[in-house]
Amino acid sequence: MKNTLKQVFHSSKFLVGFIIFLAILLTMFIYPLVNPGNPLQMIGVGTFAKPGTYVSLYDATKTSTETLRLPDADEKRLAKLLTNEDRVAMVEWFTAMQISVEGLDISDTDAMIDLWKANYDPAVKPKGMTQAKRNYYKRLNNSIAEIGAAETLIITEKNEETGELEEQGKITKTDYVNTNAVANVKRLPLGTDNFGRDVLKELISAAGTSLLIGLLAGAVATLVGLTLGLLSGYVGGFVDDIIMFITNIFTVIPGFVLLILISYSIGQEQRGATVVALVIGLTSWTWTTRSVRSQVISLRNRDHVNLSKLSGHSLFRIILTDILPYIASYVVMAFILQVSSGILAEAQLSLLGLGPRTTEVPTLGLMMNWAMLYSAHTNGSWWAYFPVILTITLISFSLNLMNTGLDQVFNPTLRD
Amino acid sequence: MKGYRKYFGKKIVWFLITLVAAVILNFVLPRLMPADPVSAITGKMAQGMTDASAVQEIYKRYEAEFGTDKPMITQFFIFVKNLFRGDLGTSFSQYPRRVSDIISSAIGWTIALQLPAILVGWLLGNLLGALAAYIRKGFDKVLLPVSLFLSNVPAFGMAVTLLVLFAVNWKIAPIGGGYAFDMIPNFSWSFIKSVISHYQLPFWSIVLVSVGGQAIGMRSMSIYELNADYVKYARFLGIKDRKIVGYVFRNAMLPQVTGLALSIGTMIGGALVAEIIFSYPGLGSTMYSAVTAADYPLISATTLIITFMVLVVTFLLDIIYGFIDPRVKAAQFDA
Numbered sequence: 001m002k003n004t005l006k007q008v009f010h011s012s013k014f015l016v017g018f019i020i021f022l023a024i025l026l027t028m029f030i031y032p033l034v035n036p037g038n039p040l041q042m043i044g045v046g047t048f049a050k051p052g053t054y055v056s057l058y059d060a061t062k063t064s065t066e067t068l069r070l071p072d073a074d075e076k077r078l079a080k081l082l083t084n085e086d087r088v089a090m091v092e093w094f095t096a097m098q099i100s101v102e103g104l105d106i107s108d109t110d111a112m113i114d115l116w117k118a119n120y121d122p123a124v125k126p127k128g129m130t131q132a133k134r135n136y137y138k139r140l141n142n143s144i145a146e147i148g149a150a151e152t153l154i155i156t157e158k159n160e161e162t163g164e165l166e167e168q169g170k171i172t173k174t175d176y177v178n179t180n181a182v183a184n185v186k187r188l189p190l191g192t193d194n195f196g197r198d199v200l201k202e203l204i205s206a207a208g209t210s211l212l213i214g215l216l217a218g219a220v221a222t223l224v225g226l227t228l229g230l231l232s233g234y235v236g237g238f239v240d241d242i243i244m245f246i247t248n249i250f251t252v253i254p255g256f257v258l259l260i261l262i263s264y265s266i267g268q269e270q271r272g273a274t275v276v277a278l279v280i281g282l283t284s285w286t287w288t289t290r291s292v293r294s295q296v297i298s299l300r301n302r303d304h305v306n307l308s309k310l311s312g313h314s315l316f317r318i319i320l321t322d323i324l325p326y327i328a329s330y331v332v333m334a335f336i337l338q339v340s341s342g343i344l345a346e347a348q349l350s351l352l353g354l355g356p357r358t359t360e361v362p363t364l365g366l367m368m369n370w371a372m373l374y375s376a377h378t379n380g381s382w383w384a385y386f387p388v389i390l391t392i393t394l395i396s397f398s399l400n401l402m403n404t405g406l407d408q409v410f411n412p413t414l415r416d
Numbered sequence: 417m418k419g420y421r422k423y424f425g426k427k428i429v430w431f432l433i434t435l436v437a438a439v440i441l442n443f444v445l446p447r448l449m450p451a452d453p454v455s456a457i458t459g460k461m462a463q464g465m466t467d468a469s470a471v472q473e474i475y476k477r478y479e480a481e482f483g484t485d486k487p488m489i490t491q492f493f494i495f496v497k498n499l500f501r502g503d504l505g506t507s508f509s510q511y512p513r514r515v516s517d518i519i520s521s522a523i524g525w526t527i528a529l530q531l532p533a534i535l536v537g538w539l540l541g542n543l544l545g546a547l548a549a550y551i552r553k554g555f556d557k558v559l560l561p562v563s564l565f566l567s568n569v570p571a572f573g574m575a576v577t578l579l580v581l582f583a584v585n586w587k588i589a590p591i592g593g594g595y596a597f598d599m600i601p602n603f604s605w606s607f608i609k610s611v612i613s614h615y616q617l618p619f620w621s622i623v624l625v626s627v628g629g630q631a632i633g634m635r636s637m638s639i640y641e642l643n644a645d646y647v648k649y650a651r652f653l654g655i656k657d658r659k660i661v662g663y664v665f666r667n668a669m670l671p672q673v674t675g676l677a678l679s680i681g682t683m684i685g686g687a688l689v690a691e692i693i694f695s696y697p698g699l700g701s702t703m704y705s706a707v708t709a710a711d712y713p714l715i716s717a718t719t720l721i722i723t724f725m726v727l728v729v730t731f732l733l734d735i736i737y738g739f740i741d742p743r744v745k746a747a748q749f750d751a
Contacts, residue, residue: 248430249433251678252430252434252726252727253437253438253441253723253726254681254682254685254722254723254726255681255682255685256681256685256688257722257726258445260719261441261445262445264446264707264712264715265445265446340568341682344570344686348570348572348686351689351692352689352692352703352707353707354707368572372576377579377580378591380584385576389570389576389577393568393569393570396568396570397564397565397568400568
């Protein structure tokens with residue numbers, strides 16, 4: 001046993017897979033400790049907030065400031081304000097007004113603004129320009145004017161009694177607050193989803209649920225497959241015929257279809273994560289049965305099995321002590337594969353709208369389903385679906401890598 | 417020919433048995449559930465209705481439509497009889513369209529997409545796997561991890577990734593559908609061009625996903641065969657390397673055909689889900705809209721037709737296998 005384990009961990013493929021899997025597992029356990037709370041809590045009101053650090057504007061204005069004189073502060077302000085589209089639009093204006101733009105670099109904010117200030121006139125109506133477009137230029141002009149103007153912003157509060165605005169403080173361009181001093185700062189490394197939920201937190205919780213679904217489905221499938229395979233292979237005869245008949249039928253009828261039919265019939269209300277896992281397990285045992293059976297058949301006439309039979313050991317004991325140890329490595333490998341295909345099956349089922357009911361736990365498939373329903377893929381919210389795809393891929397990649405490693409250890413002909 | 421006849425006869429019998437089992441399952445599974453499908457449907461239809469007798473009326477109509485007022489076994493025979501006539505009932509969500517009409521307009525798209533995609537993926541994968549086994553060294557070192565990673569990307573994940581990259585970001589491919597939305601299917605050049613451009617992303621997403629798995633399978637089969645005794649013996653005999661490689665890959669291909677037959681169901685399942693991402697007008701999207709609209713007759717029909725397709729493909733692969741497997745050939749000479 002010890003030797004086998006040593007051999008297994010010497011396989012580089014197994015090791016890489018194991019490390020990836022372990023890293024995912026550790027994240028699942030550690031992250032909720034660092035960042036506790038309900039993963040389904042809707043913290044954002046809008047949909048798909050971008051990834052980043054969110055600082056409470058209210059708290060920031062109340063926080064004591066430090067003065068920093070950064071030489072490029074104004075430049076950055078301008079750059080943030082003038083988007084690339086604005087710059088292109090400005091060049092369009094120049095060309096419409098027949099102003100030479102030769103040698104003008106649109107990333108050179110200062111030059112752009114100088115030229116703009118020198119030439120823009122809201123009263124001019126270039127030929128063929130729509131009213132909407134002209135209004136856009138007016139707004140653009142206003143915001144450009146604003147950057148140059150106010151050196152200070154004044155914070156006012158409304159006096160309850162008189163209704164007058166009273167000055168509370170000033171913010172100058174050189175005022176900075178330390179984010180550590182601001183009372184409310186929220187880091188959303190993966191933004192929020194369509195319901196305004198923290199994607200990272202949800203993802204880690206979902207990966208856990210999906211893995212549990214995979215484990216349960218894999219355990220059920222392996223158990224059923226193993227039992228049927230052992231019975232069929234060892235007992236043989238009539239039992240074998242019946243089991244193989246059923247197995248052959250279910251090998252050809254796609255498990256995916258059965259899964260859809262059963263899930264649909266169960267109905268949304270009864271469909272919890274556990275039920276979905278059980279159903280997946282019960283529709284994917286055929287592979288294990290077939291392979292276990294063929295291995296048992298090659299084992300059952302070996303000398304040590306015959307010896308056990310002659311000694312009058314019970315069927316149960318022979319299977320447990322003389323057959324199982326020989327196919328254990330195979331069963332472990334089959335189990336690993338079942339886990340990864342179980343996770344995939346849940347995801348596909350959820351994408352069809354037949355996954356676990358949506359209110360209790362997030363799963364990877366449900367996250368994917370929500371992201372697609374709210375067309376995250378067409379509106380550029382990559383953080384809502386790409387991490388999910390990557391997580392599914394990484395989990396199943398690591399499991400399959402471990403499986404390939406095991407395969408090479410136990411089947412010497414495949415070794416490199 | 418006697419050996420072949422026996423082999424094919426056996427395969428045909430199995431095909432029929434599985435077909436019957438599939439039809440029975442398709443009929444029984446939804447009816448085994450504790451919830452009464454008719455009352456569930458009535459509940460959905462009658463949402464917001466206050467008149468009890470009207471609800472009762474709806475219930476009765478659906479009961480008659482499904483024939484659930486009759487005993488189970490009679491229902492089954494009606495179901496089978498209707499199947500033979502190609503009558504799959506009426507769709508709820510696209511009332512009064514017949515389910516068979518909806519299916520027949522979708523099935524062509526699915527077959528045209530998936531059959532070539534899976535075949536190309538299989539061929540490409542086998543080629544790469546065989547090359548990796550034969551060349552080893554650097555090529556193998558790169559190909560194996562890449563294939564392993566690719567084969568673990570879910571089909572829908574590959575679909576979304578390709579869609580976002582090529583259609584949303586680079587805008588060199590259409591975003592979805594089977595053809596441009598402003599067109600009416602006809603045999604004009606512009607329509608065919610539109611269909612082809614809409615075909616690319618779904619096609620390649622299925623190919624890319626299936627290449628990985630096939631390459632890995634072929635690689636290990638080929639390595640196994642290359643180390644077999646007959647190869648060493650042939651080398652001692654001085655048979656040319658080319659010829660040996662030919663034998664080896666022929667032998668390694670055989671399990672790959674069986675592998676394809678066994679995994680075709682899973683592959684089609686994955687590809688159907690990928691269809692949804694592209695709103696491709698095939699069976700996958702049909703099933704999706706049926707599920708979201710709780711259109712029971714349509715769901716039942718799509719699952720049945722998908723099962724039927726998988727059974728037919730598996731059967732055909734078995735037949736092809738019979739022709740290329742020397743053991744079946746040998747049985748022919750024995751007889």
